[in-house]
């Protein structure tokens with residue numbers, strides 16, 4: 290996922306809120322072999338402008354928290370999560386050759402820069418607008434890693450599939466945190482969408498357009514629990530015509546998860562359990 294946004298100095302105030310997903314399952318019943326299969330690396334930045342992001346993300350153990358979630362999966366090979374400076378390029382990716390997920394400090398800086406100073410007109414807080422996209426980007430890249438390491442077959446575009454798996458995982462955090470991530474990531478995609486020049490070439494990209502990624506995200510959120518996310522339709526963030534199919538769309542992603550990912554989890558959900566309940570098994 291590459292964003293063409295140039296770095297500026299990062300306002301100091303925001304970096305206390307970089308914790309990835311405080312409601313996420315951590316230290317579930319994984320054995321030492323599973324624990325050894327995830328490594329985290331914080332490469333000190335050479336650009337002093339990124340020092341505060343580096344220290345905040347390290348202090349808040351963002352990669353370790355992500356690693357704790359990923360350890361629920363029996364990985365056949367070691368997966369490395371890395372934060373590093375990328376010479377000015379705001380980017381994040383999964384590299385199959387080194388089996389590593391990398392997020393650039395520039396990418397985190399871009400997320401920070403796009404966040405509202407306090408609260409957006411739609412009520413998204415600065416904290417949500419930072420925490421949500423950082424979680425979404427890291428889990429999206431992790432989804433590519435899972436597809437590769439677990440040899441998951443994919444129909445359709447891998448970028449869409451990675452968004453779907455990331456959304457599904459993030460929607461299964463504790464309800465309040467899930468809502469924060471949906472609000473923050475929705476804000477991020479919508480803000481990018483407003484800035485995104487669209488021409489013929491835009492449709493050739495392997496990624497969906499930002500507005501498509503926005504609608505896919507809020508559709509899955511609404512489909513996961515129409516009562517909890519009723520405001521998404523009531524406030525007009527999702528057209529009624531699309532909302533009508535979202536429960537079905539969520540069911541499709543949920544079914545794919547049950548068939549393709551659940552068999553690789555270190556503790557199987559009990560027979561007949563649905564995903565919504567099964568995922569809670571792994572909470573500490």
Ligand SMILES: [Zn+2]
Pocket residue numbers: 290429430433448451
């Ligand atoms: Zn991707």
